[in-house]
Amino acid sequence: MVLRGALMSSPASLPWSFLVYGTLSFVLLWLLDRLWWHPRRLERALRAQGVRGTSYRFIRGDLIDYARRTREARSRSLPLRCHNIAPLVGPLLHDIVQEHGKTCISWFGVFPKVTISDPDLIKEVLSNKFGHFEKLKFPALSRLLAGGLAIYEGEKWVKHRRILNPAFHLEKLKLMVPAISTCCEELVSTWTRSLGSDGTFEVDVFPELQRLTGDVISRTAFGSNYLEGTRIFQLQSEQAERILATLKRNTIPGYLSLPTKNNRKMHQINREIESILRGLIEKRMQAMQEGENTKDDLLGLMLESNMRTSDEDGQSISGMTIKEVVEECKLFYFAGTETTSKLLTWTMIVLSMHPEWQDRAREEVLGVFGKNNLEYEGLNRLKRVTMVLYEVLRLYPPAVGLIRKTYKEIEIGGVTYPAGVLIELPVLLVHHDPDIWGSDVHEFKPERFANGISKASKNPGAFLPFGWGPRICIGQQLALIEAKMALCMILQHFEFELAPSYTHAPDNRNMMRPMHGAQIKLRAI
Numbered sequence: 001m002v003l004r005g006a007l008m009s010s011p012a013s014l015p016w017s018f019l020v021y022g023t024l025s026f027v028l029l030w031l032l033d034r035l036w037w038h039p040r041r042l043e044r045a046l047r048a049q050g051v052r053g054t055s056y057r058f059i060r061g062d063l064i065d066y067a068r069r070t071r072e073a074r075s076r077s078l079p080l081r082c083h084n085i086a087p088l089v090g091p092l093l094h095d096i097v098q099e100h101g102k103t104c105i106s107w108f109g110v111f112p113k114v115t116i117s118d119p120d121l122i123k124e125v126l127s128n129k130f131g132h133f134e135k136l137k138f139p140a141l142s143r144l145l146a147g148g149l150a151i152y153e154g155e156k157w158v159k160h161r162r163i164l165n166p167a168f169h170l171e172k173l174k175l176m177v178p179a180i181s182t183c184c185e186e187l188v189s190t191w192t193r194s195l196g197s198d199g200t201f202e203v204d205v206f207p208e209l210q211r212l213t214g215d216v217i218s219r220t221a222f223g224s225n226y227l228e229g230t231r232i233f234q235l236q237s238e239q240a241e242r243i244l245a246t247l248k249r250n251t252i253p254g255y256l257s258l259p260t261k262n263n264r265k266m267h268q269i270n271r272e273i274e275s276i277l278r279g280l281i282e283k284r285m286q287a288m289q290e291g292e293n294t295k296d297d298l299l300g301l302m303l304e305s306n307m308r309t310s311d312e313d314g315q316s317i318s319g320m321t322i323k324e325v326v327e328e329c330k331l332f333y334f335a336g337t338e339t340t341s342k343l344l345t346w347t348m349i350v351l352s353m354h355p356e357w358q359d360r361a362r363e364e365v366l367g368v369f370g371k372n373n374l375e376y377e378g379l380n381r382l383k384r385v386t387m388v389l390y391e392v393l394r395l396y397p398p399a400v401g402l403i404r405k406t407y408k409e410i411e412i413g414g415v416t417y418p419a420g421v422l423i424e425l426p427v428l429l430v431h432h433d434p435d436i437w438g439s440d441v442h443e444f445k446p447e448r449f450a451n452g453i454s455k456a457s458k459n460p461g462a463f464l465p466f467g468w469g470p471r472i473c474i475g476q477q478l479a480l481i482e483a484k485m486a487l488c489m490i491l492q493h494f495e496f497e498l499a500p501s502y503t504h505a506p507d508n509r510n511m512m513r514p515m516h517g518a519q520i521k522l523r524a525i
Contacts, residue, residue, distance in 0.1 A: 035059055035110055042112050042418055046105055049415045051114060053096060053105025061107025066092050074515065077505040080498065081353045083395045084442040085506045086432050090400060097429060103413070113403075113422040117433065119461040121413045122425045125404055126469035132410040133423065135403070144256065144270050145239055148324070148331035149474065161474070163320060164328065167301035168474050173481060174376050175296040179219040180482050181374055184489040187212045191522055192493065199524045202499050204517040206345045209486070210237065213341040214333070216482055221332050222280060223297040229280075232273055236333050239269050244510050277326045285322075298332060332475075338511050339398045340479045344486055345518050346396040347389060352498040352520060354444050361385050362491040371492055379484050387446035389483055390453065393465040394437075395444065398511045400428040402467060427464045436462045494522045 039056045054062055069091040078088060086094045093115065096106050102117035116122060125133060134153055142151050149160050166172065187208065194201045214237070218229030246255070246262060256263055284299055288307070306319035320328070351358040364384040402425040406417050417423070434441045437448070437457045454460040466473035473479075490496070499519035507515035 038420075039107075039110050039112065042421060043105070045418055046112060046114065046415070046421075051103060051105055051415060052100040053114075054100075054107060056107055056110075056112070059110060061109045061111070062092065063107075063109055069095075074505070074507065077503045080504055081444075082442075082504065083350075083444060084432070085396070086428055089428060089506050089508045089512070090426075093424075093426065094429070097426070103415070108422055111420070111422050113424050114417065115424045115426055115429075116412070117426055117429055118413065119430060119436065119459045119464075122430070122464070123461045123468055124412060125423055125425060126402075126467060126471065128404075128469065128471070132406055132408050133404040134407050135405070144266050145236070145243060146327070146331040146334040148327040150331055150335070157471075160320065160324070160328070161470075163305050164302060164474060166305045167298050168478060170477060172296070172301055173478055176220045176298075176478070177374075177376050177481070177485070179223075179297075180216050180485050181489075183212055183215045183219060184486050186215070187486070188489050188493050192524065195522070195524055201522045203520060203522065205348055205520045206341070206514060206518040209344045209348075210337060210341040212486060213337040213344070213482065216340075217333055217336040219297075220478070221298040221329065221336075223295045223300070228276055232276055232329075232333055233337060235269050235273050236330070236337075239266060239273070240334070240338075240510055242266050242269075273330065274326050277329045278322060281322055281325050281329070299329065302328065335473070336475055336478070339473075339475075340482050342396075342398045342511050342513055343389065343393060343479065343483050345514065346512070347392045347483070347487060348490070348496060348520055349498070349502075349504075349514065349518050350392055350395070350444055351388065352496055355497070357384075357388060357444070357446060358491070358495070361388055361487070362495075365488045365491045369488065369492065374485055374488055376481075379481065379488070382484060382488070383450075384446070385484055385487060387449040389480065389487070390449045390456070390463070391444060391446040394431045394456075394463060395442075396506065396512050397427050397431055397465045399465075400508050400512060401426045402464075425464075430462055430464060433462070493525065495525055496520050496522050 036058060043056050073088050073091045076088060078085065093106065096104055097115060097117065102115075103121075104115050106113050106115065116125065135151060149157065149164060152160055191201060191203065191208075194203070211233075214233030215230065218227075218233060222229040242262060243256070243266065246266075256266070280299065281303070284295075284303060288300075288303060302325065306325070351361065361384050364382055368378045368381055404423045404425070406419050406421045406423065408419050410417055412423075430436065432441055436459050449456045453463050456463065461468065466476040466479075497520070499521045502519040503516045505515040507513055509515075
């Protein structure tokens, strides 16, 4: 009534009232479209093609159900030697796929998320031949933790991949074996000094193996400056825990950018990480410009490749900026430490559950190396150890799924997906699919890899721990070399079994990890 009176007494204000009402109406209609009409249009388009799943619920989608089911799952544990972990790790998705089929819809807030579990269709998505997909991005996360190659698209990704590839060639990785061996020897020495009078020692190996992989990345990335690299690992570990705790409490978009006390601390940590990295990079670049030989570490190899960058036609192009090199180094740390530490942790847990395979692996290691130092050529002869690591990666993949987003209409497997649809590639469910791996899919059977990955299942593309296609993990060979060396050295010096305090509860927070730690009892041999 007040506004109406004001408008009647002031005709000149009439256009402004129309502008205000018009703007409000436009915003409300836009919100209604984005939060209701558009999701419903996408849902109808998918259901019309036979894709079934959960129904859209205003704004929240399946997020509330996802949170509730995850909380319930985290209050439970599994029996020892039980590897049927999907109902515990991803309970809601597991049940949706069971009810609606291997291609089905669920809802990530206002976004329809179509899960595709057919390995052939997954390969089609990951090949991304026509540029119809993009990775799901969280800008604040990439700024505070790690970005680089993992988030780039298009020509920028192509350039960075071309620059980084030479640093991960097998011949270059072989040069890093002595540094990896040094780190593993230090871990074994620490455990040996901790043995009690009875020759045993109980330890949570999860944080121990995280420190090992952080030390490995520090040495292989920065050579003689590994102590500064260790500081980066410590800071990134704190950063990851802070981000994880924040996302657990609050999923409001943009929350990480708000000036809260915790967010300010995370930005401070990020600045310190980037400052250390920038100093290391600038110092190394100056030394190289003054004629110093390139060191055989990741930073040196990357900078050398960056200085002689060319395109597919051999034409010289500009390389990465220092800021971009910093981002790639941050990614080295996060991906390198997290993936390998989880693989080693689950390998020790699983071999504790299956001592017969621990004995077989140790017999092979001692047959090849005895108690002597490890060398690369010997690692290549370790068939049983390789089979064990592959089977652990199958049962406990570090990343349980991959997400892509359509940014233009595309047809996959006879279904046309509009722009704006999330495509979920459920690595864990594919790895645990009895139609692909057989009725013994939930059993620990490394022998299924006796004839290599392609013969391990009914579909040669069903093993996806490092992804697939052009964006397959660039560091997978380094991760496997590191895991083999660490496992071999542990097997040379210790027998191990699960401690009574261990609880078998896999959890998908910050990759697949043991929720309550990995308490192992070591015995010297």
